[in-house]
Amino acid sequence: MRRYKGTIAVLAALTVTVALSGCGTTASDGVTLRLVAADYGSTDANTSRKYWNDLVREYEKKKPGVKIDVTVLSWKDVDREVAEMVERGEAPDMAQIGAYADYARDGKLYPVDNLVSVPTQANFLPLLRQAGEVDRLQYGMPFGASTRMLFFNEALFDKAGAEPPGDWSALQAAARKLKAKDVKYPFALPLGSEESQAETMMWLLGGGGGYRDSTGTAYQIDSPTNVETMTWLKDKLVGERLTGPVAPGELDRQEAFDAFVRGEVGMLNGHPTLMETAEKAGVKVGAVPLPGVDGRAKATLGVADWMMAFKQNGHRKEIGEFLDFVYSDKNVLEFSDRYDLLPVTVSARDAMEADTGHAALRPFLEQLDASELYPVGDTSWARVSESVKKNIGRAVAPDGDPRAVLEEIARDARAAEASAR
Structure with a gap:
């Protein structure tokens, strides 16, 4: 949810890195998958590494031939760190971060319909599934959502x-x-x-x-x-x-x-x-x-963060099976409960709506289908977002000129679109 950054996430003060299982790219009895994930917690007490630790432990019991290495990084660092890994030719198998479109445009990601099962893909909330598309093909899988x-x-x-x-x-x-x-x-x-x-x-x-x-x-x-x-x-x-x-x-x-x-x-x-x-x-x-x-x-504003799978290391079958497990109702609801986020699947959303224990979240849930998301499927969006963050405060300053500031951001947007073609 960059948002929170981008999404709705709470920034961790420091980068936290943890290998939850395994230590290489190939386990002796099968495959090791590497996942880089954002930390939605604000302290060691509620860090996301605890969520992934529990999930991985359960999955590895079900799939003894597959090991999962998870590195958990703060929102302050995770997008940059993944970008640097990809630049070095060391892409992880999966990344759960704030944006996917640039990697999709560069041909680095598996399309979702070649990855997870049909029931898993069909279960994503329609608004979020569509937001994960580039040229009408889904590459980004929503992971945690919120409205305002x-x-x-x-x-x-x-x-x-x-x-x-x-x-x-x-x-x-x-x-x-x-x-x-x-x-x-x-x-x-x-x-x-x-x-x-x-x-x-x-x-x-x-x-x-x-x-x-x-x-x-x-x-x-x-x-x-x-x-x-x-x-x-x-x-x-x-x-x-x-x-x-x-x-x-x-x-x-x-x-x-x-x-x-x-x-x-x-x-x-x-x-x-x-x-x-x-x-x-x-x-x-x-x-x-x-x-x-x-x-x-x-x-209202709707925000989602994104899971994606990189082609570089192969492992398409193993990645897809793991993500089917990640997006089961039990795990989606556990993550949503832990961080007060909205579920990204239809069945988990329906379960949360029916649960009186989540009454405080119902107004946010009710808004989600009609919310408006950032244009995350456009590779130009990252540059446009940066221009807004850099300039918009001047529009409301005592000596500011709202029209001039918005025109400056609009010029940056046109330049970003032109370079993305």
Whole structure:
């Protein structure tokens, strides 16, 4: 979920590497598969290596001729590390990271329909299965998903006499009341370099626009609708000092989330993991669908991270059998439960919806099918995302020009598309 980076994941402070089984590329009695996976935990107590350790132990009992080496890296490092492995000609058999499209375009990945069983491929949620396609052929398998809602601190709202907002005018009115009660961040607006492509996309959707046009085939970053959205943010929130003491362009998402957990934020856009973390810290969290300019936003942001299989070492059959096991309901639900993420398969999603113990996640589940994801199947997206993260904070700065900044990002998008052809 880069997102969280990209997706919805929590950044680990340090890289954690662990070999869960085996130590080479070929076991004496069969095959050793190498998997590089992202760490969704924030401490050693909840690191993803524990999830993979349990899963691998069970699988190796079922398949004594196959060993699985898993290296778990922080989200801060995993995409770069995998890219460097591939560049050195040392691609792992599988990688569970934030993006797959560049590797697919370069012919380095197995197509999913040549890899896993038909029931496994057919069980991926349709929106996510389609998002894993390049030129209508699936290469990316979704692994963990999330959607976004607007979170608010119920205690701060009660103290300020504010109401949960249903549109931007109501959001501004609530932020004014929170500011009057000396709330440090009436609305936390993280447009710093960490994850601002996500925050930006949520606001663009709320304004009726987005990164892509209505056909999904071309970028529309500097559209009049998007310019109006960023101008509203600049004038109505940032300009009225309703976003707190840190300039949005200097505020990273994790800083905003940490402030929310400390009880210093009235409102922000968040994902399920943050909700649980805040409530464990004693913050009573309210949640509503993302507000838009004149009512509910046309869609919320959906985020998925990706599993992929590299061709370099062969092992197609063994990889496919292991991934069939990884995507069984039991394992998908175990991972989703552990990290408060949404299941990526139909059967696991249905099981979670039917379980009263997951009532808090139902609003996020209900949004997923109609959510809008990043254009991850476009090889240009990585460069466009970097341009957003680098530049978007300037659009809402006191001396910023929203139109000029969006035009600059749009030029970067066109250049990225041209080089990807």
